[in-house]
Amino acid sequence: MSQALIELNDLGFAWPGQAELLDIPAFTLDAGESLFLKGPSGSGKTTLLGLLGGVQKPGRGSVKLLGSDLAQLSASARDRFRVDHTGYIFQQFNLLPFLSVRENVELPCRFSKTRAERARQRHGSVDAAAAALLEHLGLQADLLQRRADSLSIGQQQRVAAARALIGQPELVIADEPTSALDADAREAFLRLLFAECREAGASLLFVSHDQSLAPLFDRALSLAELNRASRAVEA
Numbered sequence: 324m325s326q327a328l329i330e331l332n333d334l335g336f337a338w339p340g341q342a343e344l345l346d347i348p349a350f351t352l353d354a355g356e357s358l359f360l361k362g363p364s365g366s367g368k369t370t371l372l373g374l375l376g377g378v379q380k381p382g383r384g385s386v387k388l389l390g391s392d393l394a395q396l397s398a399s400a401r402d403r404f405r406v407d408h409t410g411y412i413f414q415q416f417n418l419l420p421f422l423s424v425r426e427n428v429e430l431p432c433r434f435s436k437t438r439a440e441r442a443r444q445r446h447g448s449v450d451a452a453a454a455a456l457l458e459h460l461g462l463q464a465d466l467l468q469r470r471a472d473s474l475s476i477g478q479q480q481r482v483a484a485a486r487a488l489i490g491q492p493e494l495v496i497a498d499e500p501t502s503a504l505d506a507d508a509r510e511a512f513l514r515l516l517f518a519e520c521r522e523a524g525a526s527l528l529f530v531s532h533d534q535s536l537a538p539l540f541d542r543a544l545s546l547a548e549l550n551r552a553s554r555a556v557e558a
């Protein structure tokens with residue numbers, strides 16, 4: 324039986340002084356599922372990701388991750404919950420340029436004991452987990468000590484993916500992470516990401532404008548299909 328990883332119920336959200344941006348009656352992402360979410364610029368995709376991470380709080384309704392209602396947690400508990408259970412890959416990758424590749428990949432384990440412990444259990448040490456992930460993602464071991472800002476875009480993207488995956492978070496969120504790559508590199512990267520998510524049992528929520536990637540996922544959705552507020556705007 325599949326189990327819900329994310330559950331949204333009657334979610335409403337508006338930025339201060341603006342009309343309601345999101346009005347989502349119900350949405351579920353199953354454990355282990357990969358979902359492609361598309362929507363035009365400004366439709367609220369990044370805002371939704373912020374709500375799923377507990378960075379923003381809903382105006383009404385609930386956002387549940389692993390059965391916990393994020394709005395009921397204190398701000399510090401939400402931050403802990405996010406780093407324990409969610410890995411992010413951002414469009415600009417957001418690597419810390421002055422840190423080495425290894426330090427970048429290991430960052431979530433510095434902030435989350437849960438992820439550090441899982442990395443140790445699976446690979447013996449956090450260092451070994453970082454090295455294994457980078458190898459799986461096709462990066463040579465001699466890159467580990469290099470500064471992140473000395474890498475190519477494709478290499479930075481793989482480092483960002485390894486950072487999201489280390490310590491096996493249950494959810495990996497990727498916000499337009501392939502827009503800097505050409506079509507072949509995009510698909511190759513995605514296949515690596517799927518393989519790693521599958522091995523870790525993680526769900527993948529992937530936001531993109533690039534419709535050509537949609538068939539690679541278990542499910543593809545447009546935000547407008549979920550969001551009654553967008554239908555109101557388009558009508």
Ligand SMILES: Nc1ncnc2c1ncn2[C@@H]1O[C@H](COP(=O)(O)OP(=O)(O)OP(=O)(O)O)[C@@H](O)[C@H]1O
Pocket residue numbers: 338339344362363364365366367368369370371
């Ligand atoms: N921090 C913020 N404060 C106020 N308004 C915001 C903030 N972030 C986003 N918005 C507004 O919310 C709306 C949706 O923005 P959002 O970034 O969620 O869309 P998006 O679908 O991710 O767009 P894109 O594809 O261009 O990244 C926009 O009108 C934007 O101006």
